Amino acid sequence: MTSPLQQKIKVTGPSVVTANRTWDGAVIYRTAGKDWSTDLARAAIVRVADEARALLAESVADDLGAVGAYIAPVQVGNDGRIEPGNLREQIRRSGVTIGLPVQL
Amino acid sequence: MYAYDEIDRTLVNERVAEFRDQVERRLSGELTEDEFKMLRLQNGVYLQLHAYMFRVAIPYGTLSSRQLRKLAHVARTYDRGYGHFTTRQNVQFNWIKLKDLPDALADLAEVGIHAMQTSGNNMRNVTSDQWAGVAPGEVEDPRIWSELLRQHTTLHPEFSFLPRKFKIAITASAHDRAAIKIHDIGLRLHKNDKGENGFEVLVGGGLGRTPFIAKTIKPFVHGRDILSYVEAILRVYNQYGRRDNIYKARIKILVHELGIEKFAGEVEDEWRQMRDGALNLDDEVIEDIRSRFSYPHYEKLPHMPEELRKAAHDPAFEAWRKNSTFAHKIQGYSIVTVSLKPVGGPPGDATADQMDALADLADRYSFGEIRVGHEQNLALPHVARRDLPALWRALDRIGFATPNVNLITDIIACPGLDYCSLANARSIPIAQELTRRFANHELANLIGRLHINISGCINACGHHHVGHIGILGVEKNDEEFYQVSIGGRADEDAELGQLIGPAVKFEEVADVVEDIVEAYLALRAAPDELFIDTVERLGVEPFRERVYATR
Secondary structure, eight states, rough: OOTTSSSSOOOOOEEEEEEETTTOOOOOETTTTEEEEEEGBBBBOOOOOHHHHHHHHHHHHHHEEEEEEEEEEEOOTTTTTEEEHHHHHHHHHHHSSSOSSOOO | OOOOOOHHHHHHHHHHHHHHHHHHHHTSSSSSSHHHHHHHTTTEEEEEESEEEEEEEEEGEEEHHHOOOOOHHHHHHHHSSEEOTTTSSSSEEEEEEEGGGGHHHEEEEEEETTOOOSSSSSBOOOOEEETTTTSTTSSSTTTHHHHHHHHTTTOOHHHOOSSBBBBBOOOOOSSSSSSSSGEEEEEEEEEEEOOOOOOOOEEEBTTTTSOOOOOEHHHEEEGGHHHHHHHHHHHHHHHHSSSSSSGGOOHHHHHHHHHHEEEEEEEEHHHHHTTTTTTOOHHHHHHHHHHHHHHOOOOOOOOOOHHHHHHHHHHHHHHHHHEEEEEESSSSSSEEEEEEOOOSSTTTEEEHHHHHHHHHHHHHHHHEEEEEOTTTTTTEEEEEGGHHHHHHHHHTTTOOOOOOTTSSSSOEEEOGGTTSOOOSOSSSSHHHHHHHHTTOHEEEEEEEEOOOOEESSOOOOOOOOSSEEEEEEEEETEOOOOOEEOOOOOHHHHHOOOOOOSSSEGGGHHHHHHHHHHHHHHHHHHHHHOOHHHHHHHSSHHHHHHHHHHH
């Protein structure tokens, strides 16, 4: 399989690096502090391919902490609020769009 | 039920210990994800959108009440209190943590359940008719052969590092409930002119990006030769199957490119060299496997007991009985399909509480046995007909008595974009909306047998190609669209559906299905002409016209 770092990186707007946390699979985002957070608001934003490549490289290097890091589009509001850039990322952040059979 | 012996138990327990070690090494950093990925996949562990997903095999769809309770325990202890029954007689847990997986596997191993053959490029869970052993007119219980194949292929190197995943399904009835024609190998058990049991062998079926209906390569292979014949097929596949392109790696592509006659010839050449070797099954081996399947001690019961006669006055009971109970090989008993398709619910989901309650009902009414079908429903295979009214009331209390089996709301749907990392679009909300749209039981009954299958991507886990109405989610510019096809079927007359026109938006799908159904009701030659027969008679065009005339 092609490594994420070898894939062509196309960044058309604000983006983040997201992955799943190794020990439990939770959705996480790479922060500017070279760490991970489950909170999209804390994600590092990149806007051009070189920045994205660098953020992805440091994310992939953390093989113990995260699995399957990739670049995902986001929307940044005038107030700085970060929202997922597509439905897939919306679902990853907010959970399934259906009621779960068991409410926790 | 099949009784596991010490060898089975040792193998399963050793596998748990091995995986526990692998997980520990992954979590300590000793193994990288690249190194670990194949190991976790070999134990049914995927990484999905929100979490790890754990797929557990239910070989040939047979579960004991004890095993079902253990699945409930796993759902409750390690997941979010529910499980999802799939189209391949597996159950999936959607929220499991990697650190908990060894414990979950260990708990399942206590009742002989495991996750081998549920993932990876190997032989997958051998599936069969969920009515195996109880269907009237069956040639023989196909699970005997499923189990033989399962034992032979588990951890076998010829079957463990294939170009791609490989699926086998077996049926022994004239009506195919196991969808054998959409499997890599489909086996139809039947008798030859001498009255001997053997298999019609079909190869090269499959859905996904390039769908094919399997073709027969040998009309009769004697039971004693089936392991060697299957292995000959796998050897040809291993030799010629492509490993350079994941989209061209399934055996269906090889069969298509070589041509069925050449492929059959290659298999025959391979088989000739090995058929009289170690894989020739002697009667003793077959008998040993057969003897480990136990069957209930049925009572002598009347076909129409008083309890059933009285309950027939209740229209709600009758509505359920008519489409949820089926003829059994023993007089006085029925097979009961338990619908996992409540109105507004995700198809195939069951909560831990429901699983526990059904296990209790299986103990009380079905000799402790439950079956799992590829249509994402469960079944109780040995219910005395006198018990049907009491069972119905009990199923109703736990939300398992929706009277929609084989009707338009008995929808097959993959998890779709709500869970799956491969999906392009959501499946479950489409299914939910359709169940609401056709919730009126009288309307659903008027429409009659109609299977809707929904997949959230071209990988086709929801079998959309073979739905009477098939719905495929695609993505265009970050928006969900759905292609609709009609005329597919997965039974003995399996066909691939035909697209009716351009994809429609998420919001339009239920309206499109309603248009198709209205067209069918107007076009059918008689009230008993099924939807699939009307499509076969008239083709796609009248439905296309109805759907797109105003769009």
